[in-house]
Amino acid sequence: MAAVKISMIEDNNVIRKNVMKFVARHEEFEVMEVFASMESFLHHLNVHPDFSVDILLLDIGLPGLSGIEGIPLIKEKLPNTDIIMLTTYEEEHMILKAICSGACSYLSKKSSLDEIVEAIRVVANGGSYMSPSIAREIVQYLMGGKLQKTTILTxxxxxxxxxxxxxxxxxxxxxxxxxxxxxxxxxxxxxxxxxxxxxxxxxxxxxxxxxxx
Amino acid sequence: MAAVKISMIEDNNVIRKNVMKFVARHEEFEVMEVFASMESFLHHLNVHPDFSVDILLLDIGLPGLSGIEGIPLIKEKLPNTDIIMLTTYEEEHMILKAICSGACSYLSKKSSLDEIVEAIRVVANGGSYMSPSIAREIVQYLMGGKLQKTTILTxxxxxxxxxxxxxxxxxxxxxxxxxxxxxxxxxxxxxxxxxxxxxxxxxxxxxxxxxxx
DNA sequence: TCTCCTATAACCCGATTGGGTTGTTTTGCT
DNA sequence: AGCAAAACAACCCAATCGGGTTATAGGAGA
CATH class of the missing domain: 1.10.10.10 (Winged helix-like DNA-binding domain superfamily/Winged helix DNA-binding domain)
Structure with missing residues (x-):
């Protein structure tokens, strides 16, 4: 199988370089261009219409156009790219919005580098990786206090x-x-x-x- | 911290014994009574009102009262017990129904024993574990074909x-x-x-x- | 048996809504 | 500079809605 092409949009230089350096050590992955902002990524897409990646690591808290706002725009151009959100903001609404917009996985930035690589593997195999704390929030949402609300209506x-x-x-x-x-x-x-x-x-x-x- | 009390409802004797034997090898877990049917579990709860467990492994495809049907009944008696669903049926509606009923994690029976133990650990720490394939289905559901519907509205x-x-x-x-x-x-x-x-x-x-x- | 609740039905009346037309102004794109 | 689109505003009119009252029949439970 061909190497899985990975890219990343993250404004923090340290995080971006560290993560991609670590990912690049795994030979099943091919690290492509990385970007510091949504705008520069979208610009790159316009200039290079042939550019594509399999998996995109995306920071939710980007300056300017945020990660969430960018997802639909990315999906429009790259419908087959799987998006893994990386974030410090674990608020419920953010997570749900991201997933509803088309992100397929969600990682806390507290995650270790190994966990990030594991998530990439999972996604590459058609799965979806969730940090436990995030999975818990999604479950909470799905349950939605629906318990003990036994029908009041006739x-x-x-x-x-x-x-x-x-x-x-x-x-x-x-x-x-x-x-x-x-x-x-x-x-x-x-x-x-x-x-x-x-x-x-x-x-x-x-x-x-x-x-x- | 006290040992995490674990129980299981599973009609397949082989699976039940293997899993619980493996779990028992980890000293942070305390294996309690196990059950072959929802009915026997509920009966046990009635006879022993003080019985409680921290985490319950629950087969979704039980004969008689199914796992999903039993969740609300269990939650009623044991509101603080976390439920991990074990199943071969990975159909979307089953999963969602289980989670909406109060299950907090969902494991494919294809999961390894190590994965099951890992899931128990995650749940014991207040997280929620999802098999990648199941997480994917949940994400699919949340996205709900919503893609490429990039805002038509001003x-x-x-x-x-x-x-x-x-x-x-x-x-x-x-x-x-x-x-x-x-x-x-x-x-x-x-x-x-x-x-x-x-x-x-x-x-x-x-x-x-x-x-x- | 005698309530209580639900389902059924009708009336009045004012507020809200949906659909149509016709404009001006601002904004964005070419 | 010029066109298209969107935001803004007003008018008319019929249909719908929301709230109030009143009333009858049937079923569940005290």
Whole structure:
């Protein structure tokens, strides 16, 4: 198998050089150009349209265009490049945003060089590496306090809520459930009381955020 | 620190004995009673209300009450026990269901004994261990085909959409952004065209399902 | 049996929304 | 400099929504 091509975007010179030097010692990896900013990387992509890498190590806290903001731009040009985020900021929303944007792995900068290389190997083999603390946060998010939130809604209310989420009008929901639109409205009024919201938008948001049922 | 108390629910005698024998060799772990079915475990909990473990290895494909179905029941009695799922079924929905139910780690049965012990250590330290292939699936789920959907919305439209998602009226959004409600409506009209929806509900649903930005 | 709750249905009324048109101004790109 | 796009603003109008009240029928539980 050909060597796995690696690149890195990291503004801290010391970290960038150390990591890439260590990676380069492993002969299954081929270290490509590295960059100190998202802008310089994107510029390089424009100037060299043929440039590609298999795995990109990406700092989340870059000055200027941040790592997260850059992910979609990178994926646009290099859809087959796997991105490993490197970061000191382990805040939940950052992590989720990065993963949702297309990063496939997430490493704390506290990780050892060996751990970084291990992560690269995992990703090269089609897996996804997560630092334990980060995995834990993702799990927390997925669970989303969903425990012990055993349905407060009646069956009918759930059916109606589903209609709302689908963007249906009262009339359409009534038609679906073979009841009048008046009745639909009546259910919805009670629904709002139970959920402590005042309109469709909030009810839908609550439902889709998984805070119900 | 006291030994970490470990138990296991697994119907396959060979696997159960091998794993627990290996775990027992590590003196930081204390192997407790093990069980061949969810029912016998739950029964044990009822008979011995003081029984507790720190970490429970749980087979997902148990006969009778499955591992996933049992998680909420276990969590009810032992809220502080961390659950590590062991499984051959790596299907996405199984994994997500297990995690959403309260499992904190997920191991493929292909994992080596060393990997299992490593996972236990990680969990005992408050982390969460994921097999690379499973981490990948979770990442896939979180990304949800969201790639190459590089923002179609303008900055202004995003701000407005955020207002909608928060359940605000046009008027309130206008106030927030220092523009008139007419203008807000105008933006929303264009927004709907771009997203190909006809009302707030669908736009919010699209946003919260992560199909935007 | 007699409540309590849910589901059903209807009415009124004001506020909000969605869709249409028509503009001016600013901004970005060529 | 000039064009296109986006942001801004206002008008009309019909449909929808949110909140209030009132009322009947059926099922669960005290």
């Amino acid at each position: 069956e009918r209310q759930k059916e109606i809520l589903n209609g709302l989420v689908d963007g249906k009008t009262y009339k359409a929901i009534g038609k679906d459930l073979y009841i009048s639109q008046h009745t639909v409205k009546c259910h919805i009024k009670k629904l709002y009381q139970v959920l402590q919201v005042n309109n469709k938008a909030e009810a839908i948001a609550m439902y889709l955020r998984g805070e119900i049922e | 900055e202004r439209q995003k701000e407005i959409l955020n207002g909608l998602v928060d359940g605000k009226t046009y008027k309130a959004i206008g106030k927030d952004l220092y523009i008139s409600q007419h203008t807000v409506k105008c933006h929303i009209k264009k927004l709907y065209q771009v997203l190909q929806v006809n009302n707030k509900a669908e736009a919010i649903a699209m946003y919260l399902r992560g199909e935007i930005e």
